[in-house]
Amino acid sequence: MRRIFYSYAGLALLACALLLFNALTGSLLKNAQLDLTENRLYSLSDGTRQLLAELEEPVELQLFFSSRAARDLPQVRQYARRVQELLERYVTLAGGRLTLELIDPEPFSPQEDEAALLGLQSVPLPMGDSLYLGLAGRNAQGRQAAIPLFALDQEAFLEYELSRLVYSLSRSRQPVVGLLSGLPLEGGFDPAAGQQPPWLVLDQVRQQFALEFLDTGVDEIPPQVDVLWLVHPHTLSQPTLYAIDQFVLRGGRLLAFIDPLSERDTLHELQQALGEGRDSGMPQLLRAWGVELQAGRVLADAGYAMTVSAGEQQRPVRHLAWLDVPAAGLNREDVVSARLERLTLASAGILQPLDAATTRFVPLVQSSELAMPLAAARLNSLTHPGELFAGMEPTGEQYALAARISGPAHSAFADGLEGQLPGLTQAADIQVILVADTDLLADAMWAQVQEFGGQRMPLAWADNASLLLNALDNLSGSQALIGVRTSGQFSRPFELVERIRSGAAERFRDTEQQLQLRLARVEQQIEEVQQTPEAGEKKREQEQLLLQQYRMEQLDVRKALREVRYQQNADIEALGRAVKLFNLLLMPVLLSVGWVLFGLHRRSLRD
Numbered sequence: 001m002r003r004i005f006y007s008y009a010g011l012a013l014l015a016c017a018l019l020l021f022n023a024l025t026g027s028l029l030k031n032a033q034l035d036l037t038e039n040r041l042y043s044l045s046d047g048t049r050q051l052l053a054e055l056e057e058p059v060e061l062q063l064f065f066s067s068r069a070a071r072d073l074p075q076v077r078q079y080a081r082r083v084q085e086l087l088e089r090y091v092t093l094a095g096g097r098l099t100l101e102l103i104d105p106e107p108f109s110p111q112e113d114e115a116a117l118l119g120l121q122s123v124p125l126p127m128g129d130s131l132y133l134g135l136a137g138r139n140a141q142g143r144q145a146a147i148p149l150f151a152l153d154q155e156a157f158l159e160y161e162l163s164r165l166v167y168s169l170s171r172s173r174q175p176v177v178g179l180l181s182g183l184p185l186e187g188g189f190d191p192a193a194g195q196q197p198p199w200l201v202l203d204q205v206r207q208q209f210a211l212e213f214l215d216t217g218v219d220e221i222p223p224q225v226d227v228l229w230l231v232h233p234h235t236l237s238q239p240t241l242y243a244i245d246q247f248v249l250r251g252g253r254l255l256a257f258i259d260p261l262s263e264r265d266t267l268h269e270l271q272q273a274l275g276e277g278r279d280s281g282m283p284q285l286l287r288a289w290g291v292e293l294q295a296g297r298v299l300a301d302a303g304y305a306m307t308v309s310a311g312e313q314q315r316p317v318r319h320l321a322w323l324d325v326p327a328a329g330l331n332r333e334d335v336v337s338a339r340l341e342r343l344t345l346a347s348a349g350i351l352q353p354l355d356a357a358t359t360r361f362v363p364l365v366q367s368s369e370l371a372m373p374l375a376a377a378r379l380n381s382l383t384h385p386g387e388l389f390a391g392m393e394p395t396g397e398q399y400a401l402a403a404r405i406s407g408p409a410h411s412a413f414a415d416g417l418e419g420q421l422p423g424l425t426q427a428a429d430i431q432v433i434l435v436a437d438t439d440l441l442a443d444a445m446w447a448q449v450q451e452f453g454g455q456r457m458p459l460a461w462a463d464n465a466s467l468l469l470n471a472l473d474n475l476s477g478s479q480a481l482i483g484v485r486t487s488g489q490f491s492r493p494f495e496l497v498e499r500i501r502s503g504a505a506e507r508f509r510d511t512e513q514q515l516q517l518r519l520a521r522v523e524q525q526i527e528e529v530q531q532t533p534e535a536g537e538k539k540r541e542q543e544q545l546l547l548q549q550y551r552m553e554q555l556d557v558r559k560a561l562r563e564v565r566y567q568q569n570a571d572i573e574a575l576g577r578a579v580k581l582f583n584l585l586l587m588p589v590l591l592s593v594g595w596v597l598f599g600l601h602r603r604s605l606r607d
Contacts (some may be wrong), residue, residue: 047163087440258438323344
């Protein structure tokens with residue numbers, strides 16, 4: 001009896017000690033954490049820590065979450081809890097300059113009205129409720145900003161979005177973007193088209209930034225400029241190039257749209273008469289940054305070729321040098337391109353890192369594997385887009401059309417510039433984003449313009465303007481904000497399956513590329529036959545016979561492509577069958593045999 005009493009007393013003392021330990025650790029070690037996840041999902045990056053330590057102004061945050069509406073949505077509740085915990089961590093590290101208020105907006109309540117006024121987005125639920133999961137912020141000057149909705153599929157960028165919002169509210173002024181352009185972005189008179197309005201991208205930029213226009217002959221970048229935006233910077237003088245060089249080396253951020261062949265350069269005929277081309281590669285500066293734009297080359301891509309109009313009474317055709325890049329060609333791990341779905345480019349160039357580069361080269365936009373370099377001169381004399389298929393031989397390589405350049409770099413002017421004061425010769429970390437196309441900024445390449453109340457309203461069908469705004473937004477942040485990493489995903493990939501898939505893709509790559517190119521050529525031949533004007537009954541019968549032959553060939557090629565793709569997945573299907581067999585048959589047999597052997601072993605010990 002005494003033993004039982006002591007056992008119960010010991011358990012009671014142990015339970016009390018455990019409760020006391022939890023209470024003490026909960027209060028004393030409230031801000032301590034140990035993150036053992038592979039990608040450190042629950043740890044803040046050094047950039048965020050630096051940003052919170054350097055806040056210029058106090059910021060008030062309000063997290064709106066409809067707890068009752070999400071009672072039957074465990075995934076949403078879990079994500080909301082993660083957002084709240086992350087924000088609480090922000091408050092702790094900000095040292096009193098950041099406050100957080102949690103608000104549960106009930107239906108038809110003043111809190112719900114406040115959420116709507118702050119620009120937060122509600123999600124309608126089947127039972128008629130509205131779900132809010134957004135963040136609003138306000139600084140001491142009354143300036144407001146918000147994240148309308150935390151999307152579950154964008155969890156990898158949660159820390160960046162929170163840090164960006166806090167940083168934007170803590171700044172005392174709007175970021176200044178200095179624009180130096182060789183294209184008429186402000187509009188003006190075009191000899192071929194008459195008076196032209198300003199490009200729509202200018203209105204988009206003005207809504208978020210203070211825009212300052214710079215003369216193409218400037219010999220010094222004003223100190224108030226946070227980001228220098230270059231568009232088609234051709235024929236720049238040495239003093240201007242030196243000013244750009246020094247701006248980048250002293251920590252200025254640069255966004256440059258360069259081009260091997262700018263189709264929007266309306267003065268090209270005059271330039272060609274003067275011996276000048278339509279390119280804007282800035283080779284001297286690019287070499288110093290460890291990158292080059294392939295001279296005199298544009299990209300032809302049979303995988304991402306855009307379908308364009310070939311003229312009146314003609315069917316649309318595919319233009320190998322005009323690209324419609326889908327999400328598969330965009331870097332999903334960089335905040336500039338991660339959320340984009342579609343970009344359209346015309347006669348884009350090819351960026352590549354130099355062998356001796358000290359900088360890091362991260363592609364943001366890439367071609368498909370059905371691409372190859374093409375002489376830019378072919379586009380000058382092009383009469384029909386179908387002509388580009390002649391000689392099209394994909395290399396199997398993916399080419400970079402836009403890239404982020406960062407890291408240590410030297411000046412392009414090692415000995416300085418005559419007539420200028422001695423400047424910087426190197427920098428520990430430059431921040432440059434290069435886009436090898438200028439035409440993508442033109443209105444016709446990304447939006448349809450409608451007049452509404454005397455205002456020009458863009459109806460975007462591509463994300464070209466979003467690419468520009470994302471790049472400016474990212475570069476205008478502090479060095480700490482640019483360095484904020486994206487967290488990993490909670491889902492873990494099957495590494496063996498990925499290795500099998502990569503190996504199969506490598507084995508069948510050449511065959512698939514040849515079939516893809518053959519299919520593109522057959523489709524082009526079908527379009528050409530359909531565009532040919534009819535001339536008599538005999539001619540029409542010949543065309544129909546030829547069209548039927550091409551369509552039969554098209555079916556054969558598609559069948560061959562399906563077979564190739566089936567073979568690519570055959571090894572993965574075999575692995576899946578083996579795993580199922582192991583789980584359903586082999587594993588139970590092994591467990592049964594193990595238990596029998598264990599029982600026999602125990603019986604032998606008793607005997």
